[in-house]
Amino acid sequence: xxxxxRLLLALVLVWRRRDAAPPGPPPDPSSRDTRPRxxxxxxxxxxxxxxxxxxxxxxxxxxxxPDTQLLGLALGVALALLAFALxxxxxxxxxxxxxxxxxxxxxxxxxxxxxxxxxxxxxxxxSRRRLLGAAAGMAGAxxxxxxxxxxxxxxxxxADRIDHTPWRDGVGLAYEDGRPVLADDVESRxxxxxxxxxxxxxxxxxPVVVVRVPVTELDLPARRQGWAPEGLLAFSKICTHAGCAVxxxxxxxxxxxxxxxxxxxxxHYSTFDVRRGAEVIFGPAGRPLPQLPLRIAPDRRLLxxxxxxxxxxxxxxxxxx
Amino acid sequence: xxxRRALFALALVAGTLAVVGLAAPPPRAQGPADVxxxxxxxxxxxxxxxxxxxxxxxxxxxxxxxxxxGPSVIGAGAAAADFYLSTxxxxxxxxxxxxxRAPPAYRRSDIRALVAYIAALGGPTIPRVAPxxxxxxxxxxxxxxxCAGCHQIVGRGGIATGAVAPPLQEATPTQxxxxxxxxxxxxxxxxxxxxxxxxxxxxxxxVRSTRHPDDRGGWGIGNLGPVPEGMVAWLLAGVALLIVAxxxxxxxx
Numbered sequence: 344x345x346x347x348x349r350l351l352l353a354l355v356l357v358w359r360r361r362d363a364a365p366p367g368p369p370p371d372p373s374s375r376d377t378r379p380r381x382x383x384x385x386x387x388x389x390x391x392x393x394x395x396x397x398x399x400x401x402x403x404x405x406x407x408x409p410d411t412q413l414l415g416l417a418l419g420v421a422l423a424l425l426a427f428a429l430x431x432x433x434x435x436x437x438x439x440x441x442x443x444x445x446x447x448x449x450x451x452x453x454x455x456x457x458x459x460x461x462x463x464x465x466x467x468x469x470s471r472r473r474l475l476g477a478a479a480g481m482a483g484a485x486x487x488x489x490x491x492x493x494x495x496x497x498x499x500x501x502a503d504r505i506d507h508t509p510w511r512d513g514v515g516l517a518y519e520d521g522r523p524v525l526a527d528d529v530e531s532r533x534x535x536x537x538x539x540x541x542x543x544x545x546x547x548x549x550p551v552v553v554v555r556v557p558v559t560e561l562d563l564p565a566r567r568q569g570w571a572p573e574g575l576l577a578f579s580k581i582c583t584h585a586g587c588a589v590x591x592x593x594x595x596x597x598x599x600x601x602x603x604x605x606x607x608x609x610x611h612y613s614t615f616d617v618r619r620g621a622e623v624i625f626g627p628a629g630r631p632l633p634q635l636p637l638r639i640a641p642d643r644r645l646l647x648x649x650x651x652x653x654x655x656x657x658x659x660x661x662x663x664x
Numbered sequence: 665x666x667x668r669r670a671l672f673a674l675a676l677v678a679g680t681l682a683v684v685g686l687a688a689p690p691p692r693a694q695g696p697a698d699v700x701x702x703x704x705x706x707x708x709x710x711x712x713x714x715x716x717x718x719x720x721x722x723x724x725x726x727x728x729x730x731x732x733x734g735p736s737v738i739g740a741g742a743a744a745a746d747f748y749l750s751t752x753x754x755x756x757x758x759x760x761x762x763x764x765r766a767p768p769a770y771r772r773s774d775i776r777a778l779v780a781y782i783a784a785l786g787g788p789t790i791p792r793v794a795p796x797x798x799x800x801x802x803x804x805x806x807x808x809x810x811c812a813g814c815h816q817i818v819g820r821g822g823i824a825t826g827a828v829a830p831p832l833q834e835a836t837p838t839q840x841x842x843x844x845x846x847x848x849x850x851x852x853x854x855x856x857x858x859x860x861x862x863x864x865x866x867x868x869x870x871v872r873s874t875r876h877p878d879d880r881g882g883w884g885i886g887n888l889g890p891v892p893e894g895m896v897a898w899l900l901a902g903v904a905l906l907i908v909a910x911x912x913x914x915x916x917x
Binding site: 351354358411412415426430528530532533534535536590591592593594595596597599600601602605607609612614625626 | 729731732733734735759760762809812813814822823824825826827846847848849850851852853854855857858879880882883903907908910912
């Protein structure tokens with residue numbers, strides 16, 4: 344790294360010295376410099392030949408030993424030498440000449456007079472008052488339409504479409520492969536991702552995470568009593584900050600010497616306290632993860648006991664529930 | 665760099681030994697059963713005395729834990745004891761510290777004795793794992809599902825709020841399997857229902873393969889993903905292009 348900086352510094356210094364050199368007399372624009380430059384020609388030819396050799400080396404390496412570093416080096420050197428040869432040829436070998444091109448006459452007197460007459464005649468067709476009146480009428484009609492047409496957008500509230508999820512009372516929780524999630528599958532300190540049975544798992548409202556905490560430690564809001572049978576809690580897997588999948592479960596082995604159980608989003612580390620209904624305890628999320636009330640069927644399958652407690656996904660606009 | 669190499673080599677040797685140890689047939693009892701029982705009993709007794717001298721200040725003289733200092737280890741089992749001791753995560757200098765990987769504080773024989781003592785208190789045994797039977801493709805899928813959120817898909821580690829998810833390159837197959845089953849510190853645990861024995865083999869095979877990623881695009885640059893790669897492209901390649909543009913450009917006074 345240090346050598347790299349030194350190299351950069353040296354390059355800057357070289358430029359400076361070049362810039363400081365006193366400017367010579369400006370070149371004569373009409374002179375044609377056609378001196379032969381055998382040295383430049385030889386250097387350019389050599390650069391082209393070596394570039395070709397490196398191109399061949401690339402092809403050989405590709406077959407014999409496909410190491411990405413060596414391949415990149417061979418191709419890079421070949422292209423750099425090609426560029427060098429082209430620059431050299433452009434600057435030193437091709438004859439340098441500054442030529443001035445004659446251009447045709449731009450102004451024709453008779454056409455100018457005809458145009459001026461046409462412009463003058465066109466002004467007499469429409470009176471100024473009628474023109475302004477017609478324009479004002481068009482403006483009024485357009486603005487009136489702009490005011491009236493949005494009335495057609497007044498209709499059913501879009502909120503129930505935003506809040507739609509596949510979860511209803513009695514919808515079963517299933518694994519990714521469709522097997523039902525049993526209450527006993529969810530052990531303490533384990534994290535299970537579940538989807539609604541018979542619904543599209545790709546829908547934003549579908550995925551939920553299920554965890555288990557001891558019933559005595561539950562601290563849910565009063566109106567969510569009974570949502571967590573046997574301490575089983577289900578929350579939307581979609582973070583309420585930016586919509587990432589909440590995949591981290593901080594599940595302490597021994598809480599007094601670490602932190603409490605929480606779901607964490609891997610994108611911006613929003614942290615949700617599972618025992619208090621996924622309240623945000625850290626990070627940029629603005630509201631808790633929506634909770635899914637659960638019940639346990641007689642055959643121990645996990646079922647939803649209702650819909651989600653709030654809107655799924657990022658907290659945009661005024662979605663704060 | 666050489667230190668890193670050495671660590672890799674060490675991990676490799678340790679891993680190979682672990683694999684060989686697991687693959688080898690269980691030692692046959694040389695004499696009658698009561699000789700083995702006696703050997704076990706002596707190992708347990710030695711483990712108990714080591715526990716009392718080294719662990720009891722937090723976990724209690726009777727291994728039932730001490731409130732606010734350390735949990736009970738009754739029922740923790742051989743898996744937890746072997747994981748924490750062989751990765752040097754225990755003993756902790758201060759009970760509120762986060763246990764992190766360190767050279768083991770005990771000799772192998774002492775670890776065996778302590779593991780025998782904790783195992784005698786009940787709990788899960790050390791899981792058997794055969795990474796050579798694992799399937800890499802299934803392994804990377806399982807890792808993405810269950811582990812990559814915290815440990816990153818290349819197993820280079822990350823954070824969960826309030827805890828560090830360690831890099832996994834130094835872990836032996838057995839240690840990886842133990843961590844999956846017991847869930848050390850704040851890591852969740854994964855039962856047989858979530859990750860069965862075959863998937864665990866797949867998972868361990870994938871984690872072991874992350875020690876030498878094939879870096880198909882060139883240099884790995886820490887295998888941390890697009891951020892360092894972008895930095896290299898902008899800061900080095902961008903500057904080089906600027907220099908070249910300046911060199912070939914023509915200026916007239």
